[in-house]
Amino acid sequence: MKKKVIVFSTGGTILSSAANPTELTNYTNRGTKISDILSLNGDADVEYRELYSIPSSQVGLPHWKTMISETEKVLSKDDVAGAVITHGTDTLEESAFLINLIVKSDKPIVFTGAMRPNGAxxxxxxxxxxxxxKAAMSPLSQNRGVLVCFNGKIGDARLITKTHTLDPSTFQAPEYGFCGFIINDYIEFLSRCDKPHTKSSEFELNDLNRLDSLSYVPVITSYPEETSDFIDAALMRGAKGIVYAGMGHGNVTPAAEKALSECRKRGVIVVRASRTGGPVLPSKEKWMQMGFIPSGSLSANKARLLLALSIAKHGQSQSEAERIFRTY
Structure with a gap:
């Protein structure tokens, strides 16, 4: 039986076009559908489905829940080999990471999009x-969690990040590298991310169904001459968690340390990340005693999502949040 690939469309640059073919920044969706994009013939039986069409800067929990439920539904069918999700690049890495932690399937799920508008x-x-x-059709892509495919490279959803505002090679995996590549019809995988994902992840759609939005978990970025104002405001606003993107190895300034310590006393879960690349590991003993959880190899933005999922599933449990950040 010939199996098919389902392509879900959610909007983004891949559906947009500009007034002339040299315009790479000023463009909009002019009614293009994802089925209009692909003219190449191949062996794939492809079915296109429009989930919604919005700039990815507007994506939130209702869109993610739709994405998760529809993806799980089609991948449960025997005649479906895998799924592709086209997505705006601004928040593609967050959506891919979230789906990677929730969708219960070992079939390939591949995120993609475009950095240059259609017709440019x-x-x-x-x-x-x-x-x-092609990647979604390949048996080599199974049991790898969610993949991101751009510019002939394939990356793990957990590790991939957008690194440039305009370059088609914007998606990179700094420090850790791509897991594979595709050229013509040739696909090769070289590595895999062994962190739990999809079927091996404890998170599921039911954790989110009762919610209209994720808990308020802001990312607060450190800077020279930092004050506690943003942290104080987040506490007053009712933050359930805070991801502090510190300088260097997640370093916490004196002003932030005092304010974050007060947050911990009030039950707010604090994750210490970095505004730079590279991992944030257990560091100063006093920060560990204060309960600041190191983000590990997660970026601040992905740490925010993981913390929000921890809160959705386990509430304000500090011990569960610590376990989750060690595990995922």
Whole structure:
């Protein structure tokens, strides 16, 4: 039986176009559908489904819940080999990471999109979509969690991040590298991320169904001459958790240390991340005693999502949050 790939469309640059083919920044969706993008013929039986069409800067929990439920539904069918999700690049890494932690399937799920609008000189959307469909068809892509496919490279959802505002090679995996690549019809995987995902993850859609939005967990970035104002405001606003993106190795300034210590006394879960690349590991003993959880190899933005999921599932449990950050 010939199996098919389901392509879900959620909006983004891949559906947009500009007034002329040299315009790479000023563009909008002019009614293009994802089925209009791909003209290449191949062996894949492809079915296109429009979930919604919005800039990815507007994506939130209602969109994620739709994405999760529809993806799980189609991947449960025997005649479906895998799924591709086209997505705006601004928050693609967050959506891919969230789906990676929740969708219960070992079939391939591949995120892709475009950095250049449809019809522009050097537009990358069609090739990215073609490569992603091939990756979703491949048995080599199974049991790897969610993948991100751009510019001929394949990355793990947990490790991939957007690194440039305009470059088609914007998605990179700093420090850790891509897990594979695709050229023509050739796909090769070189590594895998062994952190729990999909079927091996404890998180599930039921954790989110009763919620209209994730708990308020802001990312607060450190800077020279930092005051406690943003942290104080987050506490007053009712933050359930705070991700502090410190300088260097997640270093906490004196003003922030005092304010975050007060947050911990009031039950707010604090994660210590970094505004730079590289991991944040257990550091000063006093920060550990204060209960500041190191983010490990997660970026501040992904640490925010993981902390919000921890709170959705386990409430304000400090011990569960610590376990989750050690595990995922």
């Amino acid at each position: 000189l050097g537009s990358d959307g069609e090739l990215n979509l073609n490569n992603s469909i």
